[in-house]
Amino acid sequence: MQDTLAQLKRGENAVITDVSSNQIPLKLLEMGCLPGNPVQLVQLAPFQDPMYLNINGSHLAIRRETAAHILIEKVTHE
Amino acid sequence: MSKQINVALIGNPNTGKTSVFNALTGLNQKVGNYPGITVEKKEGVCKLSRGVKAHIIDLPGTYSLNASSLDENVVIELLLNQNDKDFPDIAVVVTDVENLKRNLLLFTQIKDLQIPTLLVINMADRMKYKGISLDIDYLEEQLETKIALISTRKNEGIDHLKSLITSYKDISIKPCIDIKSIEPKYFENLQKVFPNQLLYKLWLVITQDVNFGKTNRKDFDAVEDFKTKSASDLKRLQQKETIKRYQFINNALKLGQQIDTSQAKDLRSKLDRVLMHKVWGYVIFFLILLLIFQAIYDWASIPMDLIDSAFATLSEWTENVLPPGAFTDLLSEGIIPGLGGIVIFIPQIAFLFLFIAVLEESGYMSRVVFLMDRVMRRFGLSGKSVVPLISGTACAIPAIMATRNIENWKERLITILVTPFTTCSARLPVYLIIISLVIPEGRFFVLSYQALTLMLLYLIGFGTAVLSAYVLNKLLKIKSKSFFVVEMPNYKLPLFKNVAFTVIEKTKAFVFGAGKIILAISIILWFLASYGIGENFNNAEQIIKTEYASENLNENELQNKIASHKLEYSFIGVVGRSIEPIIRPLGYDWKIGIAIVSSFAAREVFVGTLATIYSVGSDDEETIKNRMAGEVNPFFGGALFNFASGISLLLFYAFAMQCMSTLAIVKKETNSWKWPVLQLVIMTIFAYLIALLAFQLLK
Numbered sequence: 001m002q003d004t005l006a007q008l009k010r011g012e013n014a015v016i017t018d019v020s021s022n023q024i025p026l027k028l029l030e031m032g033c034l035p036g037n038p039v040q041l042v043q044l045a046p047f048q049d050p051m052y053l054n055i056n057g058s059h060l061a062i063r064r065e066t067a068a069h070i071l072i073e074k075v076t077h078e
Numbered sequence: 079m080s081k082q083i084n085v086a087l088i089g090n091p092n093t094g095k096t097s098v099f100n101a102l103t104g105l106n107q108k109v110g111n112y113p114g115i116t117v118e119k120k121e122g123v124c125k126l127s128r129g130v131k132a133h134i135i136d137l138p139g140t141y142s143l144n145a146s147s148l149d150e151n152v153v154i155e156l157l158l159n160q161n162d163k164d165f166p167d168i169a170v171v172v173t174d175v176e177n178l179k180r181n182l183l184l185f186t187q188i189k190d191l192q193i194p195t196l197l198v199i200n201m202a203d204r205m206k207y208k209g210i211s212l213d214i215d216y217l218e219e220q221l222e223t224k225i226a227l228i229s230t231r232k233n234e235g236i237d238h239l240k241s242l243i244t245s246y247k248d249i250s251i252k253p254c255i256d257i258k259s260i261e262p263k264y265f266e267n268l269q270k271v272f273p274n275q276l277l278y279k280l281w282l283v284i285t286q287d288v289n290f291g292k293t294n295r296k297d298f299d300a301v302e303d304f305k306t307k308s309a310s311d312l313k314r315l316q317q318k319e320t321i322k323r324y325q326f327i328n329n330a331l332k333l334g335q336q337i338d339t340s341q342a343k344d345l346r347s348k349l350d351r352v353l354m355h356k357v358w359g360y361v362i363f364f365l366i367l368l369l370i371f372q373a374i375y376d377w378a379s380i381p382m383d384l385i386d387s388a389f390a391t392l393s394e395w396t397e398n399v400l401p402p403g404a405f406t407d408l409l410s411e412g413i414i415p416g417l418g419g420i421v422i423f424i425p426q427i428a429f430l431f432l433f434i435a436v437l438e439e440s441g442y443m444s445r446v447v448f449l450m451d452r453v454m455r456r457f458g459l460s461g462k463s464v465v466p467l468i469s470g471t472a473c474a475i476p477a478i479m480a481t482r483n484i485e486n487w488k489e490r491l492i493t494i495l496v497t498p499f500t501t502c503s504a505r506l507p508v509y510l511i512i513i514s515l516v517i518p519e520g521r522f523f524v525l526s527y528q529a530l531t532l533m534l535l536y537l538i539g540f541g542t543a544v545l546s547a548y549v550l551n552k553l554l555k556i557k558s559k560s561f562f563v564v565e566m567p568n569y570k571l572p573l574f575k576n577v578a579f580t581v582i583e584k585t586k587a588f589v590f591g592a593g594k595i596i597l598a599i600s601i602i603l604w605f606l607a608s609y610g611i612g613e614n615f616n617n618a619e620q621i622i623k624t625e626y627a628s629e630n631l632n633e634n635e636l637q638n639k640i641a642s643h644k645l646e647y648s649f650i651g652v653v654g655r656s657i658e659p660i661i662r663p664l665g666y667d668w669k670i671g672i673a674i675v676s677s678f679a680a681r682e683v684f685v686g687t688l689a690t691i692y693s694v695g696s697d698d699e700e701t702i703k704n705r706m707a708g709e710v711n712p713f714f715g716g717a718l719f720n721f722a723s724g725i726s727l728l729l730f731y732a733f734a735m736q737c738m739s740t741l742a743i744v745k746k747e748t749n750s751w752k753w754p755v756l757q758l759v760i761m762t763i764f765a766y767l768i769a770l771l772a773f774q775l776l777k
Contacts, residue, residue, distance in 0.1 A: 021317045022310050025485065025561045029320050030142045032180055042347070046356045047452045050461065052566060058180045059346075059566040061448045061461075066561065 003074060005051075005067035008041040014072035015039070016055075023069035032056035033070065083132045084164060085124075085243060088153060088188060089172035090181050091139035092441070092567035094200045096120075097230035098172050099136040100575055102240070109583055117152050117479075126244045135164055141180075143187040143282060144316065147482045154286070157191055158279060168246035170239075172198045175205055175212070176568060178335060182221075182327045183320070186254040189223065190278045194249040196224055196242055203229040204568075209341030213334045220330035222250045231573060254326050257281055260318045264307070281319075285312055349569050353442065359449050370433045371533045374506070376526065378425040385425075386702065389418030408604055415689040415702070416600025420593055420682060426510070427503045428585045430472050435580040437468075439572035447564050457544050458551025460484050460562060463493040467543060470500035471536065473588065474740045477502075478747055485561035492550045494747055495757060498740055499543035499733070501536045503588065504681040508731045509535055511685055515707055516724030538732055591739075595680050600690045603650065603676065607691055610648035618644040650691070664730065664766070665723030665773040667712055677736045684731075714777070722776035726769040733765035 008014055016037050024033065033039075037056040044051055049064040089095040099107070103122025110119045120136035137156065138149035145151040156162055157169070169188050173181035178199065189195040197217075205211065218225050224242045228235030257278045258265040269277055307315070353359055393414045400406040437443050443465055451461025462484045470477035477497050484490040501509070509532060517531045525533075614621065622640045631639070645651055654668030661671045673687040685702060692705040709718035719727075735741070741754040748754075 019317075021313050025146070025563060026144050026313065026316055026320075027141055027146055027485075027561075028563050029317055030144070030183055031563065031565070032324070034317070034321055034324060043350060043354060045354075045448055045452055050448060050451050050562065050564075052350075052354070052448060056179065058177060061444075061451075061562075061564040061566055063451070063562045066563075 002071045005039065005053075005070040005072050006064050008039070008051075008067075008072065008074070010041050010044060013038065013040045013075040015075060016070060017073050018071040020069045024066065028060075028062065028066070031060055032058045033060075038075075039072065081130045083126070083130065083243060083246060084167045085132045085134045086156065086164070086166035086169050087134060087136045087172060088169055088184065089139060089198075090141050090174070090177070090184060090565075092565060093139075093172045093174040093177070093181060094230055095139060095172040096136060097573055097576055098170075098198060098200060098228070098239075099134065100579055101230050101233065101236050102132070102134055109587075117149050119152075124240070126240050130244055132240075132243055133164075135166070140184065142184055145286060146485065149482055154282065157188065157193065158282065166193060168243060168249070169193045169195045170198055170243065171195055172200055174568075175199050175201050175210060176208055179324075179327055179331060182330075183323055185221070185223075186323045186326060189221075189251070190253040190255065190257070192251040192253065192276060194246050194251055196226065196239075196246070196249060197221065198226045198228060198239060200228055200230060202227045202235065203232050206341075207343055209338035211336045211338075217330060217334040220334060221254070222252050224249055253278065255319075255322050257319070260315055260322065264315075285316060346568060350445070353445050354449060359445070363446055363449065366437075367536075368533070370430070371536060372525065372529055373433070374426050374429050374532070376529060378429050381425040382422055385422045386418070389414060389421070393418075404608075407608065408601065411608075412600050412604025412690055413597065416597060416603075416686040417593070418686075418689065418702070420507075420589060420686060422685075423503070423507045423510075423682065424585060424589060426506055427472070427588055428581050430503055430506075431581045431584045432577065434469055434472055435577045436572050439570065439576060441567040441569045443468075444564055444566050448566065451562065454544075457547040458489065458492045458554075459496075459544070459547050460486060460489040460493070462562070462564065463489065463547075466493050466497050467500050467540065470497045470502060470543075472503050472584070474498045474500070474502050474737065475743050478740070478743050481747070485563070488551075488554060488556040491556070491748065491753070492547045492554070494744055495550060495753060496543040496547045498735055498737070498757060498761065499539050499546065501539040501732070502681075502737075504737065505535075505539075505731050507682050507685045508677075509728060511703060511706065512719065512724050512727055514703060515719045516721050535728060535732055538729075542733065595683065599676050599679060599683050600686055603672070603687055603690045606650035606653070607645055607648050610644070610651070612647060614647035615644060618647065645691070662713060663773065664726050664769045665711070665714070665720075665777060666727070667709075667718055669709075670718075670727070674730070674736075677731075679738055681731060681736050722773050725776055726773035729772050730765045730769035733761055733768055735761035735765075 002017065003014070005014070005016075016033065016035050016039055018035055019029065019033060021029065032055045034056075039056070040054040042052045042054050042059065045061075050061045051064060051067055052059070052061045053067075054060075087095055087099055099120065099122060102124040106124070107120060107122030110121070117138060122134045122136070124132045124134055126132050135156075137153045140150040140153050142150075143154050143157070145154050156164060156166075159165060171181075171185040171188060173185065182197075185195065185197055199212070212227070214225050214227060226235055226239040226242055228239055230236075258269075265277055265281075268280055269275075272280055353362060393410045396414060397406060397410040400409070437446075446464050446468075447461040449461075450464045454461055454463050463481070466477040466480045469480055474497050477500070478494050481490050481493045481497070484493060513528050513531050517528050520527050522530060610616075618640050622636065622643050626636065626639065646655070650672055651668070654672045657671045657675065658668045661668075661674070666674070669688065669691050672691060673684045676687045677684045688706060689702045692702075692709070706719055707717065710716070711718040711720075711723070735758045741758060744754040744757060745751060
């Protein structure tokens, strides 16, 4: 099973591998949430939701349920 | 002959687009509405050179041409309609140097419409701070446009921008991407059917679900038949298109932009760590709210006292200087006190708009949205509902318009329905005058009791909004997809000019908008209170003289008795006394009743109405407050405005739906009479019951 963005932990980095575009608003795609782009979890609100992300240099907040539709591959720093 | 160039300013939110607009137009700007819809339209004029002027439109901020709200729709509607008188000769796309990549997406879309498109890279003063360097010549070549690197904060590069606008004809209109390459077969077919149309334009029309009210739709009528693809297919193509655009942008930026992250200073994460902390974040938010209320209450009271006594003096002066007669009475007893009732609140309203403007401009408001989303969702609202609920403290009308960026319809509808519970600035006049009459002075630590009462009323309003949202969430059966995307902008020190413009503009709109209604109502009220028919009105002097013949009243006392007898039997007295049975259990007399009834036009009329009613026939120079303090309750004796009736009135105004403009806007935004009518009936009945309960318990 592939990781989704919802599983990312604070401070972790990843690369977006796929988005189920039917579940994701076009606006989010246009803000840079596209396959191949890097993503970092900057901060979580209380109760872990919403998520404050840095996607491809843009700082955005989205809800966890939306994040679950974005597939990622975690990047581990050596 | 002077030449005029039509310029459209376009850009993502938070790029300083409005600052560019202010820098170009200065005070030569006006704010209106697009016809038929409530989207704000800002236009201005900028002198470019001898005989050449630019007519500049500041279009609503948008992330892309794929509109997802009414505001964004305005942008695309203008750009697709060549017959619009505002159709731009040149589009100026404003971007933020720190978010250049994302901001350029919109640029490529607009350029593909083959409108000359100029790129403004704003906030150049931040480049060094962020370790960014740009190769402008290279970028101009890659993006095939002209670039103005400016800083509105430092006021640099504006002249260069003006000269680029002047020579707009030199800008290439070559598209950035070839739309055909996304899916050649589909687009070639499309072009065959519409050989004379720009493909990208066709594509935009096909993919937009929004209504294109005025667009030259007849050209595209046949497009409907061309929606051969399913929605998900179209979306897949849009995704492909977006990827293509980013490829184009990345390609240009790869060599054109260098970012040395080791040079970058990271103020954002330092501030975020504190302002968005799971404990401190909320504490700070609460302290900011507290500061706002203290300012509105305590600091604004000094200019307010001055205005109050100035109007009382003016009223007396008019009476003494002008020849006696109906016109002088109308001026001194109707219009001047009525206007005084609105002018007095300018300091507070200005303070409120000042704080809201600063919170928005600084980027803090988005943090509040983030912090509150989870909590608000439990009540059926969105974190984005916080912005309408906070700006609802200024006025429900812009607040309801601000719900447009809530993506989820159910959350949006609930926000619209509950926003009128928040304490708008029109309630403020009523609260302030009643608090000052019935709440004792004195302090609890540094906070005055009166300021605390005001804070409590705001909390009651907010609390009621949230609780009724909870109930609505359970009652309304609406299924809608839940989307929530918020940009977290950089922190910025608000620009004085921007904040000042907002405060002046909003205060002006409030004063003139409300002023017209108040002026009209105070003239009508004065007339109704000064004239009447029947024995009791016409022979008031005779009746009173006979009645009090045995008592030795001096001339002054006698005149007062006559005046109040006349008022009681004037037109307004007749109306007022007929509704008195309904409001008597709440502790009000008929004069308050009249004020409440006229408040249904707009709440702030309350004070002006009482001022007009009380000043008819009274010759003494007195402030509104003193007049009210002197009123006696005709049924229960004692001061009319005592603790019980005061609290009852405060609560009535907290809950009742007394604003025609808000109802009109709710009708517009929900596109149905059902919701505004429900609001009016339910809120007002609720207000009556609570006020009744309060008076009966406290009296």
